[in-house]
Amino acid sequence: MPPKVDLTKCDGCKAEEEPLCEQICPGNLMTLNDDGKAMCRESRDCWDCMSCTKICPQGAIETRLPYQLGYYPAKLIPKVGTNKIIWTCVDKDGKIERFIVKTRND
Amino acid sequence: MAMKAKLPESLDQVEKVYCETDILIIGAGNAGCFAAIEAKRKNPDLKVTLMEKAYIDRSGCLAAGMDAINTYLKKGKTIEDFIKWSRSQAGGLLREDLAIKVAENLNAPVEEWEEWGLPIKKNEDTAEYANRGKWDITIQGESMKPIIAEKVREYGCEVLNRVVATNYLLKDGRVVGAMGFHVRQGKMVVVKAKATIIATGGAAGIYKPYTNDGSDSHHQLWYSPFNTGAGYAMGIRAGAEMTTFEMRWCATRTKDFTGPIDTISVGYGTPMINGKGEKILQKRYAEWGGETAPRFIRANAPMEEWMEGRGPCFMDTTGMSDEEIKQMKNDYLNERPTYVLFLAARGQDLKKEPIEIYGNDPYIVGGHTASGYWLNSEDWSTTLPGLFACGDVAGGVPNKFVGGCAAEGLLAARGAVEYVAQLNGEIEIDEAQVEAEKARIYAPVFRLIEEGDGVKPKEMEERMQRLMDEYAGGVHQFFRMNEEQLQYALKHIKILQDQVKYLIANDLHELMGAHEVIDRLDVAEVLIHHLLYRKETRWPGWQTRTDYPEKNDEAFDCFVNSTRDPETGEVKIFTREYEQIVPGDRMKPN
Ligand SMILES: Cc1cc2nc3c(=O)[nH]c(=O)nc-3n(C[C@H](O)[C@H](O)[C@H](O)COP(=O)(O)OP(=O)(O)OC[C@H]3O[C@@H](n4cnc5c(N)ncnc54)[C@H](O)[C@@H]3O)c2cc1C
Ligand code: SF4
Ligand code: SF4
Numbered sequence: 001m002p003p004k005v006d007l008t009k010c011d012g013c014k015a016e017e018e019p020l021c022e023q024i025c026p027g028n029l030m031t032l033n034d035d036g037k038a039m040c041r042e043s044r045d046c047w048d049c050m051s052c053t054k055i056c057p058q059g060a061i062e063t064r065l066p067y068q069l070g071y072y073p074a075k076l077i078p079k080v081g082t083n084k085i086i087w088t089c090v091d092k093d094g095k096i097e098r099f100i101v102k103t104r105n106d
Numbered sequence: 107m108a109m110k111a112k113l114p115e116s117l118d119q120v121e122k123v124y125c126e127t128d129i130l131i132i133g134a135g136n137a138g139c140f141a142a143i144e145a146k147r148k149n150p151d152l153k154v155t156l157m158e159k160a161y162i163d164r165s166g167c168l169a170a171g172m173d174a175i176n177t178y179l180k181k182g183k184t185i186e187d188f189i190k191w192s193r194s195q196a197g198g199l200l201r202e203d204l205a206i207k208v209a210e211n212l213n214a215p216v217e218e219w220e221e222w223g224l225p226i227k228k229n230e231d232t233a234e235y236a237n238r239g240k241w242d243i244t245i246q247g248e249s250m251k252p253i254i255a256e257k258v259r260e261y262g263c264e265v266l267n268r269v270v271a272t273n274y275l276l277k278d279g280r281v282v283g284a285m286g287f288h289v290r291q292g293k294m295v296v297v298k299a300k301a302t303i304i305a306t307g308g309a310a311g312i313y314k315p316y317t318n319d320g321s322d323s324h325h326q327l328w329y330s331p332f333n334t335g336a337g338y339a340m341g342i343r344a345g346a347e348m349t350t351f352e353m354r355w356c357a358t359r360t361k362d363f364t365g366p367i368d369t370i371s372v373g374y375g376t377p378m379i380n381g382k383g384e385k386i387l388q389k390r391y392a393e394w395g396g397e398t399a400p401r402f403i404r405a406n407a408p409m410e411e412w413m414e415g416r417g418p419c420f421m422d423t424t425g426m427s428d429e430e431i432k433q434m435k436n437d438y439l440n441e442r443p444t445y446v447l448f449l450a451a452r453g454q455d456l457k458k459e460p461i462e463i464y465g466n467d468p469y470i471v472g473g474h475t476a477s478g479y480w481l482n483s484e485d486w487s488t489t490l491p492g493l494f495a496c497g498d499v500a501g502g503v504p505n506k507f508v509g510g511c512a513a514e515g516l517l518a519a520r521g522a523v524e525y526v527a528q529l530n531g532e533i534e535i536d537e538a539q540v541e542a543e544k545a546r547i548y549a550p551v552f553r554l555i556e557e558g559d560g561v562k563p564k565e566m567e568e569r570m571q572r573l574m575d576e577y578a579g580g581v582h583q584f585f586r587m588n589e590e591q592l593q594y595a596l597k598h599i600k601i602l603q604d605q606v607k608y609l610i611a612n613d614l615h616e617l618m619g620a621h622e623v624i625d626r627l628d629v630a631e632v633l634i635h636h637l638l639y640r641k642e643t644r645w646p647g648w649q650t651r652t653d654y655p656e657k658n659d660e661a662f663d664c665f666v667n668s669t670r671d672p673e674t675g676e677v678k679i680f681t682r683e684y685e686q687i688v689p690g691d692r693m694k695p696n
Contacts, residue, residue: 002322026160026169027325027332028268028289028615041615044324047331048444049170063444066322069362070451076443085248087439091450099432099446101439103249104223 002043002064003030003052009060012036021052021061054080111292111614113551120544121293126533127155127264129522130283130299132271133337134158135166136508137497138305139254140215140515141522146261148523154263155297157284159270159618160332162255166307167330167498168508171248173369173437175216176507178243181234185209189688191241191695192505195400197645198692199353199665200476201502202685203483207517208503208510215512216243223253239372248440269295270618271336273543274302274344274493275535281344281492282533285543289614294544298533301492301522304479305515308355308471308498309335309629311622313580314571315467317362328357328364329469337499338470339625341479342632345672347489349501349665349682350476351629352636354468354648356405356585361418361462365445369437370421370461371397374430378407379460380416395695401474406647409465409584420460431456465581465647467571470629473498473506475648480667480682485521486514489669492525494518502665550611550620560610563619566602570627573598578634579650587637588653596634603627632668632677639666639679 003021012032013019021030021038030052033039038060040046053061062075071092079086083106087099114120129145131138134156145154158165179188188209193200220226225246227236235243258265268289275283275298283299310329317326325331341348358367358378370376377385377397386407388396394403408419423431434456438445449456472478478501479488486494495501496514503510553560574580577595579587606624611617642658643651665682686692 023161024164026165026330028160028618043322045331047169047325047327049164050443051164051169063447065444065447065451066326068321068323069317069326070448071453072451074447074451074453076447076450078443085439087443087446089435089446089450092453095450095453097435097450099436099439101248101436102225102246104253105220105225 002040002046003061004064005038006060006062007037009058010037011058012038013057020055020057024051024055026051050078054078054085111290113292113613114548115555117545117548117552120548122296122540122544123293124296124298125155126298128152128300128526129154129303130297130301131156131303131305132284133166133304133306133499134162134258134265135305135307135497136168136254137511137515138303139258140512141303141305141496141519142258142263143261144516144519145523146263148520152523152526155299156258156263156265157269157271157286157295157297158265158267159289161267162258162265163252165251166333168247168251169330170443171250171440172245172508173247173441174238174242174244174373175509176242176368177212177505177509178216178235178241179209179212180237186688187696188241190690193688193692194695196476196504197400197402199350199644199684200504201483202687204481205503206687207483208506208513211513211516212509215516216509219250219253222257224250242368242372244373244437246440266295270621271306271340272547272621274340274490276344276539277534277536279491281490282535285540287547287617289618292614294547296535296540298535300526300529300533301494303494303496303518303522304337304341304499305495305497306337306499307333308469308473308477309333309338309626310469311567311571312470312574312626312630312633313467314575314582315364316464316581317364326364328359328366328466329471333498334622334625335470335629336625337495338478339628341488341490342628342670343672344490345669346493347480347667347669348478348632349480349667350636351470351633351668352640352649352666353475353477353504353645355471355474356465356468356581356647357401358405358408358463359466360445361464363445363448364466365438365442367421367463369434369441370423373437374426374434376421376423376426378404378419378463379422380411380419382416386411386419402645402648405465406585406650408463409647413584419463421463422460423456424458424460426456428457465585467575467581468579468585470633471498472501472503473511474504476502476504478502485524486518487521487525494522547621548617549607550609550617553608554610554612560608561605563609563611563616563623566605566609567619567623567626570599570602570623570630574630578637585647586650586652588651589638592634592638596631596638599627599631599634603631632670635668635677635679636666
């Protein structure tokens with residue numbers, strides 16, 4: 001489901017020609033609202049590929065699961081580096097797991 | 107900040123943009139990107155253009171990444187071994203002539219990807235790729251799409267992002283490019299090309315997914331929900347010959363998430379168990395090879411257990427070590443990262459609670475099963491002159507997956523480059539066809555302006571999905587169907603096709619949605635004809651006819667093909683013979 005946008009963090013990618021989350025989404029789902037902040041057009045149509053979450057320079061997007069499928073308030077947060085992603089996963093009871101995943105050869 | 111495009115208010119307000127190229131590739135996914143690079147390598151003087159509905163860096167199946175290459179010829183394995191394995195996995199039906207050439211080209215793209223930056227694990231002792239089952243290798247493919255997108259740009263290919271292809275340009279029966287619209291700018295785009303390669307992937311969203319709660323989980327699918335069968339539909343509308351649509355891709359996926367399970371089963375050798383803890387495949391499908399039984403058997407097994415009252419079913423992860431579990435989550439982060447979130451949201455300890463599995467909503471995907479364009483194995487051309495096909499949209503070769511789809515990209519590009527070399531004269535296009543397509547593309551916009559009322563693309567999509575689910579063997583029906591149900595489905599698909607004239611679109615995104623449902627309806631129509639024709643059950647699960655539960659080799663050990671007449675709309679179904687090249691029992695892997 002829906003990427004949840006933290007409106008206090010999102011700056012609408014003012015410096016970019018096109019907001020990065022809008023540019024990247026394979027489903028054409030991200031756009032800006034009238035206040036110039038990111039929003040998902042149709043939460044039901046998100047494939048939760050996390051491309052928007054990974055690319056946001058402000059870390060303003062959190063990918064949520066539909067509640068119907070998975071319980072609140074689990075989280076999965078990627079910190080994207082040049083050659084790796086550090087993933088932090090918090091389960092519904094607050095237990096934290098961390099993963100470091102290589103994404104490109106050095 | 108980018109300006110939002112306004113919708114045109116009348117047909118004459120629609121701006122048309124014309125481009126010209128040597129080779130047009132529709133769909134900048136895995137296969138399309140390899141095709142573009144290969145075309146440039148074969149002849150750097152050619153102009154190569156990609157038309158992509160999304161943005162090349164994260165489009166299609168590879169958007170979130172991949173954790174494995176499912177088909178790679180490891181040291182000691184021969185092409186013959188590969189054909190025998192693939193053939194038996196597909197229940198004995200595949201185009202051997204095509205599959206042999208795919209196998210010959212299977213490893214090169216993967217090795218190239220690695221050179222370009224894709225991390226692939228190596229076995230420390232042998233320095234060869236680390237194994238995952240017989241044919242798979244493990245990769246860390248989170249960035250494999252951005253990596254290949256960079257290469258496409260480096261090779262000097264032109265990329266038209268956010269252009270949705272809607273139909274081929276045709277001149278005297280030949281494909282001379284394609285038309286579509288820009289989903290951000292609202293313009294119609296007409297690309298004239300000497301040769302065209304279709305690479306739009308398969309079709310998701312024909313059937314209703316069981317995870318669909320009507321609110322936030324409509325796209326909780328395994329296959330990319332943004333691959334909506336456009337390439338099939340464009341071919342169907344132009345009269346191209348299609349093959350084996352009835353071999354649907356139904357698989358066992360993680361329950362409630364519809365995620366891949368090869369990561370668990372092939373990657374970590376976990377057995378499939380039912381609610382009673384019995385090892386289903388070993389107990390009931392031993393003669394099919396147990397845990398390595400053909401894919402349709404593995405798809406059907408858990409559903410049979412549910413029907414017999416022995417569900418739920420699981421991949422038994424309780425025997426895995428902590429290290430393996432951590433590694434498996436790592437793998438998922440490279441492919442479907444939110445599955446790790448799903449497990450966390452369930453608070454699930456995999457050593458105590460195994461991973462639940464279930465069937466998925468059926469997809470039409472030529473990279474897994476064999477549905478798609480009927481090809482010429484000389485040059486990967488389709489039955490429409492000037493048109494070549496590769497990847498999930500191309501038919502005849504099941505079990506292609508990432509490596510095989512990329513290999514087909516190379517093969518289709520070589521065919522197209524040679525075709526272009528022998529052409530003389532200018533390409534002409536038919537302006538009347540462009541005008542007609544313009545009216546067809548934008549009709550939902552003007553209907554809303556003129557009539558103020560009609561049918562939303564979503565409404566039509568949901569009607570179609572429920573119809574297909576209930577009457578054409580969807581997951582809620584445990585993949586089963588009969589003659590009467592299929593006839594009912596066909597009747598209503600026809601009604602929906604007639605109702606397309608009532609579609610309305612409020613913005614460009616919804617206009618794309620309208621064309622997605624129009625395309626899916628054309629795929630659904632042809633699919634039902636194929637399902638009706640095969641009066642037997644060849645692949646229980648993929649194609650289960652309750653009225654013809656047995657396999658009938660005398661009548662149906664062949665390919666079922668179709669064409670739809672562009673003038674009359676009539677779907678013709680016919681068969682093509684099986685051609686065996688690699689000797690041996692086609693049902694046996696060795
Ligand atoms: C979740 C998942 C996991 C998988 N896991 C594995 C695995 O571990 N190992 C493995 O080997 N294989 C795996 N596969 C299969 C493999 O990824 C695919 O078979 C293969 O990548 C398909 O390549 P393709 O180029 O045909 O399609 P894609 O890469 O999907 O490309 C199709 C492109 O066409 C574009 N397009 C669609 N419609 C239009 C249109 N109308 N106009 C313009 N452009 C359009 C799309 O946006 C997309 O970019 C997996 C697939 C999925 C979905
Ligand atoms: S990428 Fe981030 S900062 Fe930019 S518009 Fe999207 S949410 Fe806002
Ligand atoms: S998670 Fe993927 S599909 Fe969903 S909005 Fe973000 S980029 Fe789009």
